[in-house]
Amino acid sequence: MHALHKLLFFHLLTSLGRDALGGKIINGEKAKKNSMRYMVSLQNRGQHVCGGFLIREDFVLTAAHCNGDLTHVVLGTHDLSRVADGNKRFIEQTHAHQFYVKPGLGKDIMLLKLSEKVQPDNNVQTIQLPTSEMNIGDNVKCQVAGWGMTSSRGTNVDELQVVDVSPVKRHDCKQQWDNLPDNVICATKGFCQGDSGGPLVCNGKAVGIVSFNKEGNCDYPDFPDVYTDISKYLPWINDILKQNNR
Known part of the structure; x- marks a missing residue:
């Protein structure tokens, strides 16, 4: 490094x-040419x-x-x-x-x-942003992308990686994050520490910004990833x- x-x-x-700061895409795939x-x-x-x-x-x-x-x-x-x-x-x-x-x-x-x-x-x-404050509904499939590591002990990649993630309700997210800040969105794990700032994209709009997750190990089972709520x-x-x- x-x-x-x-x-x-x-x-x-x-x-x-x-x-820990987030953004290295885990279990993703190469983004399609001319996408994102x-x-x-x-x-x-x-x-x-x-x-x-x-x-x-x-x-x-x-x-x-x-x-x-x-x-x-x-x-x-x-x-x-x-x-x-x-x-x-x-x-x-x-x-x-x-x-x-x-x-x-x-x-x-x-x-x-x-x-x-x-x-x-x-x-x-x-990319479009939300036009008003919003709450992401259940069962919505979103995506997060980045150029960082693809595993806990992996190496950075040159080609953009993308993975599907799903929003997690705030109540459920707070069960893991005791001091969850206001104005954030939680989602199932998809990034690891290091390569932050990318968008959480749902229904073609950027609704969140990669902010933080649990330190060190990208294979943590219970902690949702946390994004800034753009809306x-x-x-x-x-x-x-x-x-x-x-």
Whole structure:
């Protein structure tokens, strides 16, 4: 593992206690070509750090705990071993939620303003957000995707992986998470620690942001994964977007 990643990982685990940052896809498969064209890799000098997703031609939504030494994003490819200059955009501004402290306390959400707009095409598209506060119904199949490890002792992958997950009722989720923060969505396990910020997609809309799960072992049996509930932050998102119309 890259030395910087080790340092960040140790610092984050120390601050989170048992809450480990999420995102390495478990029991998934390669995303189909030209699917999930909204997916974004947040990078530091060519190294993948976190996931994210394009919500406007010049804005990416991700997790606040991904804030740090980000230099650019990569769009328009599922394969991070094949990145052309045209797939890259520098980050002009970061807008982490003003009351974010750590994932276990919620508000784990951040907007990134890109230095240059992306032109939607066959490789790059935006994804819709909810238009109002919502509750995901039972028996809904959702997806989460990322570029991280595929098992507890695995290695990172270059090709985007995706897995189906199902929402877990808050009451049931709190049976495992004693201090579950407000404004989150729980779902069956699908990611592991490290590659956070990607979207929970249900019915074609990004409804959640990968936030945290149980530390260390990706094979934990009882702890649901936790996502930031995007619908609860729509006014915050829209205010920032309106301030940056151009």
